[in-house]
Amino acid sequence: MEVPVGFLRNLWSFLSFLPFFLLLLLLGLLKAALVGPVVVGIIFIANSAVIIGLWTAHFVWTYYCVAKTKKLGLVLKILVLVSLPVPLVLWPIFGIVGSLLGGVGYGFFAPLLETYEAVGENVTEKFYHCFVDGCWSTIKGACIVVQDFTDFCFHSYFSYMDELIEKVLPNEKPMDIKLSKLPSCLLASLIGVPVDVLLITAVALWKSPYMLFRGWKRLLEDLIGREGPFLETVCVPFAGLAIILWPLAVVGAVIGSIISSFFLGLYSGVIVHQEDSLQMGLAYIVSIVSLFDEYVNDLLYLREGSRLPRPKYRKNMSPSPERESLGDNGDNDSKNGSENSYDSKLISERSRTLKWGIQQYKPVQVWDWLFKSCEVNGRILLRDGLITPKDIEECILKGNCKKLGIKLPAWSILQCLLASAKSNSSGLVISDDVELTRMNVPRDKVFEWFIGPLLIMKEQIKKLQLNENEDMCLRELVMTCKNEKPEEWDDTEFASSDKVRRAQLQSIIRRLQGIVASVSRLPTFRRRFRNLVKVLYIEAIQEDTSGNHMGGILKAKYGNKSCNQSEDKKEIDEIINKGDYGNLV
Structure with a gap:
């Protein structure tokens, strides 16, 4: 499709497309309202039945395999056996809640997206498919989700456990932890979880407005200029839908950051055991916040690196190229760093084109x-x-x-x-x-x-x-x-x-x-x-x-x-x- 040139033509392209997009949105929402409750019922009820029905078997077999395995040393085995009730008790709760949220998301978005797909360039009888697509196919998709989930719980999980009790090779050493290191590992984890959850959540919340407005700005610029995801006609409805649903993506990113911060904090205990140093574990607790901040800056194309402190948490850890360019005083305005950042941003911008996406x-x-x-x-x-x-x-x-x-x-x-x-x-x-x-x-x-x-x-x-x-x-x-x-x-x-x-x-x-x-x-x-x-x-x-x-x-x-x-x-x-x-x- 020919790309409009000039502001007036771009504006007219936007205005002429807007009513068409809104009509498809209303039709998609109507189908989601009709199909969504059925999909939620199928996924939620069936998955919950599988989780509850197999929970006793999962509980008993997990304990049996962990107790019998020779791949874990005595201390680590005892520690795992003592801590196993926590994930095993939480599994039904998270599984059932996840099934509910997954059913709501799939039941809402699948009919909506298939409504837009029905007006693609290669689709015949568009009017018919606009009303039909996303109804029965979504219900069938929900049944497939339940089938795959059942296969995982009934077959894959037990296969993982069976692998745990397989015979070990004669020269294979079991994984274990030294009893003398256990108190310092637990101390580091107990400190790392609240500190990292609090600090990473604060960083995520601080950067969330940047993610929201920068995302909107980029999408709106592409919409008016018919660039990026708006370059091809088939992608225009989805890109327009992304503008409306972008706040949900931001909320999801913040929630994901909060959840991941818990595990990042726990990992400080692993660092203590690997490095045999409580000091290294505490350094990791501080460094991971800086690494997370730098990752977010790269994701949002903000300034290179992070101003937060990043002490070394590995004895043989070489400084990253970014930190070398920043210098020991934490100066983020180094020329080399800026040039590398600029080049990487240009590459990232070009990588967003639809042509690159098709080649991938x-x-x-x-x-x-x-x-x-x-x-x-x-x-x-x-x-x-x-x-x-x-x-x-x-x-x-x-x-x-x-x-x-x-x-x-x-x-x-x-x-x-x-x-x-x-x-x-x-x-x-x-x-x-x-x-x-x-x-x-x-x-x-x-x-x-x-x-x-x-x-x-x-x-x-x-x-x-x-x-x-x-x-x-x-x-x-x-x-x-x-x-x-x-x-x-x-x-x-x-x-x-x-x-x-x-x-x-x-x-x-x-x-x-x-x-x-x-x-x-x-x-x-x-x-x-x-x-x-x-x-x-x-x-x-x-x-x-x-x-x-x-x-x-x-x-x-x-x-x-x-x-x-x-x-x-x-x-x-x-x-x-x-x-x-x-x-x-």
């Missing part, structure tokens, strides 16, 4: 790629016999999904790493036209933790320079071996006899499986994986690979009809979705 891949895109890759590779492995109908049967009927749930995603990621290493890519080649690098990786802590090690492993594979025979054999060994000891590959056809080389490759595979095991605990993974198993299940039926397993189950119920030809295919889908696989037998 979203976490959901990477998530979709992973499951799509698992689906494609699962079909290949099923065809090649590396995944058998028995594996699918065990996953569906017995819940034993270790091979499918861990090895299949690890195999898919390994395919990506091998292709990326061969192409000399600086990142990860996830498709023919998509390359994931450190520049366009999702700015999400979970995905940074997930993708960062993969980039390192890709470089390690690149240095090993695998030949074609090793490449092909490695793909099979991922699925068929446990890969715990180098001796496991002695009876295989792996091309290299170098035990060091084998150990390096096995280490990469184990790390891949460890990453996948951690990722599998994310709430959405289990739901998406169930759909993936459903696809492989139908694929196994269509291929009719085994009359004793999946093919036999289908034939016992439907005779010689194929899945696509059977009139009862919908019944199969419903059985799989509900998890009632016993009806197939």
Whole structure:
């Protein structure tokens, strides 16, 4: 769309858009008023039932795992056991209140946002979608939220606890704290919590008017000049809505600061234990307020650094570049510091453009790629016999999904790493036209933790320079071996006899499986994986690979009809979705 030039044209663009925006806002609010209470009821009642229903099991199993684990030393274990009742008792309270607030937020904003999305440039029948979008889809979304929350409470949590009681390696030392350090750690935490909560809250409240008016100023300037988020027509309604809801963002930022200050104060006890010095812990209590103030200044594009004192709280802590430029006297007007600040602000301003935002891949895109890759590779492995109908049967009927749930995603990621290493890519080649690098990786802590090690492993594979025979054999060994000891590959056809080389490759595979095991605990993974198993299940039926397993189950119920030809295919889908696989037998 052509950007208006001149004040009068900008003003006319603003005035002509305002009534249209207000009408959509009223329609969105009306749909939110109708759908919101239903969504709140679904999320609040269902999540509360899950929390209360599983609370006893969570309480008992948590105590059992902490008492049995060998990863914690005696003193730390006793301390954890004594302090566990506090979070376990507070969990139902925070969980139920959080479900209520989350239901209110989702039930209100989802219909409102989908109303604006209905007038996008690529949407046909805009008038119809303005009234329909955001109603039934929001209710279905609430059910998905409950499903993911249930998966996390019922599966992911117990998986974390089971990992805690796993056997430790012979050379692995348990985490522990020295009893002599405990009083000083507790003293530092007792001092740090009230001091940091009070001071950080004061800083957040002091800077909140700056955040409010600077945000409004920037959004209004972009609105009149049709820049930033207002440059593209599809983004204009959302940017206009941001102007109205900006005070809520400010309030949320202040509340988040207050909550985080509690944990920042507690961390002073960790500093005391790590540095074996109460003085360092007290210095951290003062320094963290200065660090928070500097972070807020950077976020709001205020002056560089902070005027608050920042003593060293690490014995070997090197001063930050900002502090070096400020000097020992705390002067914030150093030329180098100002120039660096100015350059960083220019970069930050440019990074807000819509074009940059489009080039930045979203976490959901990477998530979709992973499951799509698992689906494609699962079909290949099923065809090649590396995944058998028995594996699918065990996953569906017995819940034993270790091979499918861990090895299949690890195999898919390994395919990506091998292709990326061969192409000399600086990142990860996830498709023919998509390359994931450190520049366009999702700015999400979970995905940074997930993708960062993969980039390192890709470089390690690149240095090993695998030949074609090793490449092909490695793909099979991922699925068929446990890969715990180098001796496991002695009876295989792996091309290299170098035990060091084998150990390096096995280490990469184990790390891949460890990453996948951690990722599998994310709430959405289990739901998406169930759909993936459903696809492989139908694929196994269509291929009719085994009359004793999946093919036999289908034939016992439907005779010689194929899945696509059977009139009862919908019944199969419903059985799989509900998890009632016993009806197939």
